[in-house]
Amino acid sequence: MKKFRKIALIAVAVIIGIWNIASADNIKLTGAGATFPYPLYAKMFSVYHNNYGIQVNYQAIGSGGGIRQVKAKTVDFGASDAFLNNKELKMFSHPVVHVPITAGAVVVTYNLPFVKELKLTPEIIADIFLGKIKKWNNDKIQAINPGIKLPKTGIFVVHRSDGSGTTFIFSDYLSKVSPVWASNVGRGKALSWPCGLGAKGNPGVAGLVNQTPGAIGYVELIYAIQNNMKYASIRNRSGNYIKPSLTSVKEAAKIKLPDDMRVSLTNTNSKTGYPISGFTWIIVYKDLANGGLSFKKAKAVINMLWWMTHDGQRYCEPLNYVPLSNNARIKAEKIIKSVTYKGKTLIGKKDVAR
């Protein structure tokens, strides 16, 4: 028995040794952050590993955690569902850039057994989540839904209890369309909610809405599609009622975008765009040397970002993520090209070709 243990120990030591030597030359990248794009990133990184031999270890610990890890320089890149505002940017030791990878949307889901299609205006959504509209047969809701007999049941608001990018996009939208919301509640990943119940994660909100007749809540578009949930069409800025879909969210990004891509797509100007949507970003230091990366790693990160915003985009739609629109991709390219290592650009013509 003792002998066997010794042999086993030596074997383990040898295997670890060989493994270390074998992988010494391989570059491994680590990233951490948002949970929303995790299924997409997992797919992308797995394909990337198969194609280019570079292993990417992504930990979906939440956007806040991802940002903190970038700040602490413990990861090679971070990922976030909300862009950093100017105040937050100042807390970094060196400048960082935001590279958009995909877009997501938030849908308003409801539990009204006999109502198949529901239209909502921004004002109504704000009033419901502020607790001002309390019954489904409210005149305002009935007026824009002629032909549907709305029940007189109470409206039960369900929101996320955990801090999340979904809440950020939703509250960002409400802050833009409702001055009362902007001054009383505001935008953030976690809020001081005026009314309603909190549930953890998309599954929590969906579960509570499905259980409670008369409930209304918000979940990610992907989650709603995958679970065949009912969701409302929402009037956008141009006055059109838009049903959320991959197409209408992609349309939402067809607006004039800023160069740093720190932009919210909510309440979009696009005529056919769904109004509650937003990008999700990968965040890296503008000069990767400042993030504590080696030159090899820096090169690998840039190649990975380029691949994700180009070839990698084809994995978006099968997983119900919204691919970058052309104008967004062009901006993303510029941002990736602007990333340097000790002042030197990292991306050459050769890399761009692939």
Added chain:
Amino acid sequence: MLQDKIFKKLIFTCGLLIILLGIAIFITVLIGSIPSIKAFGFHFLSSKQWNPVSDEFGALPFIIGTLITSILAILISIPFSLSVALLLGEFFQEGILNEILSSTIDLLAGIPSVIYGFWGLVVLVPIIRNIEMKCGIPPYGVGILTASIVLAIMIIPYTASIAREVIRLTPPEIKEAGYSLGGTRLDIVRKVIFPNSRSGIIAGILLGFGRAIGETMAVTMVIGNSNTLPKDLFSPANTMASVIANEFTEATTNIHLSSLIQIGMWLFVITFLVNLLGSIIIEKTEIKGGLNG
């Protein structure tokens, strides 16, 4: 001899390490909450405003939520855990019923809390919702009462197993003396067993209380997660452990993070005090049992 010495040193070091670890955890939590302590002071414990958008934080709703759900859970669980303890410690000290009941109780203690939460959500919540609809209360289904019932079931094994041990410790001589005076079985339970094992039962209840205070997952799933002061037993609320679990991952501002850590610190302090009280009482029981036997 040398072996003995080494062995003694080894276990001593390990024991000491655990104590140091406990202290180190507290110090870490304390350091983490300094920014929040500086910003809010004791106002943190009395303010009911929890607003991550405007960076104003007060923990009162969570403290109240934690205390109400835990105390209610204890009250609900006491009749059941005492009955179980009496069955196992007095009525069926051996035999097949004892086997079945005690393994069921052990099983209850071993179920992961997320399973309790899930059960609460799919079974208990609709029942409570129906009751609420009949009473004309907003039919949320989730809320303080639901959370307390789930918690009560979770802590029964803890209270019951300690109470069973002390009930079993009741010296047979006193019980026989009671019977010879013409006492019924109920008399013996009320006037001999309970007074004799009172402190042990209280210790068991306190241990259950400590467990209820720190429970996170099951509570989050059924309490409604509303960061406001609860109005009645049916209203949604939130607890200290639950708000930490909910908001920790996405807390971006330092003060938000620090405030969550400060809640953790108070949770640490409360749990420590409850456990301390429990172990002091257990110690007393042991001495008493020895004297009587």
